[in-house]
Amino acid sequence: MMFCTNCGTPRDGDTRFCTQCGQRFADDVPVDESAESAAPEPAAPETASTPVPTPHPNPPASPDFRQPPAFVPSPQTPPAAQPLPSAQPLPAQPSYAPRPVPQPQSAQQPAFPQPAPAVLASAAPAAAAPVARRRMKRSTIAVLCTLLVLVAGLTIAFFTLRATLFSPREPLSAYVNAISSGDFAKASELVDPGIDNAKRVLLVNDAAKDENNRIKNVEIGELTQDKATGDYGATVTYTVNGAKQSMPVTLERSGRQWLVFDAWKVSTPMLQQVSVAVPAAMHHVDVNGVSVDLGALGPGSSVDTVPKNSVNYDPNADYYDMTSYTLVAYPGAYAFTTSPSDYVTTETITVTEPGDTAYLLPEATSKLSSALLDKINEKLKPCLAAKTAAAPDGCSYAIDLSNSVATINNETVSRSLDTKPSISDIDFNDGTFTTNSFKISAKYQYHWSTDAEWTDGSAWTYARMTGTFSIDGEKLTVTFDEED
Template identity: 25%
Template sequence: MKTPNSTPITATRLALRWTLAAVAVLVLAVAGVIIANRTLFSPSHEVKLLQRYLADGEGAKALGLMKAQVPEGDAVALNGEVLKRTQSGITDFSVDKPQEVERDSELRTVTAHYKATGVEQQSTYTLRHAGKSWLFFDQWEFEPSTLPSVKIKANTVNEVAVNEQKIPLVAGVSSLPVFYPSVLDASFSTKNFSADTRGVVVTKPAKDPVEISLKTQPTKAFVAAINTQVKKYLDGCASQQVLMPSGCPFAYNTSARVDSSTIKWNINNYPTIDVSYYNGAWVLSPLKTTATLTLTEQDLRTGAKEKKTVKDTYSFTADLTTSTTEVSVVPVAGGEQVAQ
């Protein structure tokens, strides 16, 4: 039904409207392809995807994406919970726009910025154009590389904790391949020895491993155990009612006659225990003790008796045999080890 103000829609005008609508749809589709190609199918997206795999502990997917070689070593940090822990200190991850590489138009570099335990860091990745999918979308692949590794060194112990996971040491050393970026913390604590946590941030591949050298320190329990054994040894020396206790540093010389029942040794000061690591073993510094001897001497010529008190300082050494849980102290007096 026509009205006085209505205008008939001709076939030409209808076709024009459909054409304009089709062009608009095509423009939107092209724009969508361009946007998708710059985001979902860009080198930067691949780097973001890699970081997401690492944060989720998906080491197999990350390794497949990178196509990287894995150096020899303990792979504990390449998957699962330990991998997640290496990423827990990585925050505020972002990427720059891909940059062309002058020598090869098919290559792009992408620099990622992030904080590692609160400190600004960055890593750079190289990707190669690998053709197109669905005729429109670019495909990018990481350039082949070799993962970095971390070498952990510690004496005295045969295992350490790395990001809360215990790993064995062989001759005091272990090597761990890692992804980058990664934050690794290493430490250990046993009854006799411990090492404060030391950490590294790995931001790129490297020919040589990043090293974590743990400094072993004796624990209070270790020093206390040595102190107890040294005191027991000296108390045993003091209990002997002789002028030269057997296997002991104490000695008193006199030309007078001495009634053994009057001889009494007393320890005034026990040694201070000072332990250090030297030439592959734990050693004690020379030990000093102060003791007082009371006795009654009888002059052989006159027969007169005299009560004496003699105070002196005596030195000796001791050998240690240690493990992470045990320690044995063998005193050395007069150049000979003393059986206890």
């Protein structure tokens, strides 16, 4: 069997040109057409069984694989009969065999070559089918690879977003950053403190104006998940005034984001309690510059221990008469003092640890003593001006002459201060004040009978005035006690 040296296609019978690429087979000797045209053509043997086509004298440079090679019959008389190789069956696998021995042709060979067998026309598409299948396989592989890359990218993006933007750490970081930056209002928006508005007096930005009062060196520990509930927990560490502190925080699911990501929220706000103990006379304090109305926090509670560890401990102070109030605050440092007032002053006490109490021990200013004396004089004025033997209501200390057996001429009664009162004691613990003893004298006329003449008389007494007071900013309220 002969095979084409160009494309490897086996030779079909005595065909001179390859049915696939049009290449002349190697064993086919070119025919000198000029010689053939000059010499007479012998008659074809009658025993020829297969016509031999004559190739076109000028074959195309590049074969057309869609059509079989075109054969043009020669106008000349067919050449002398040449022996043709016998037909051989095609082998199962392509292989090269020795050139077959030519066989004598039949004497009845036609003068003109016959068309090529129909198998030649269908050979080209059959050879192109494997190429199309290979191209289809390559396209399918390319599509599958693209899909795999896309799925891998989406998977990586999903886990990356879930571990960063949509992780429980993200809302916790935003919450902690709001607190550490002093934006308490934003922190309360991110996580509801869950307390009455009246008790949020320190959850405002003004309470963190001074950056020295804010938490610093904030670190969020490793997030751990509770397998039973699915909630996450972490410990937030920070420093307050240079001292390291920490607070546990819990996060829980709050829904979905983008339909595929879990939403998280802080379920345990970072809140702490700080307390202030003040005497009964005080109703306002100043905390980090924020004025706090203690009455809005509730009735308070009595102090049950003596704070010997307090920085301003005073062994002479009566701590048991003080009232303690609890305030809710974000982590940080809180400086307690009295509200700005001309009546009282106190040392500033700073609280840095959760649960600590600031004990304020106020001291009266000279203006408070003067203000109390003004209130006393206002109280004495109507008592001294009364023109009656009996002391007016609330003026028992102003000499009552009504118990005399003589008849008193009310028109002649006059009272006066022989010594002026002064403040001897101001007690902030119970909000009381006391004056020294001062002398009040009275003059009047009396007689023993209606026909007797009027006689001048006089009387005197020592008095002491006491009462309670309270200070609300610049407002001073005084209540007097009655003495017999």
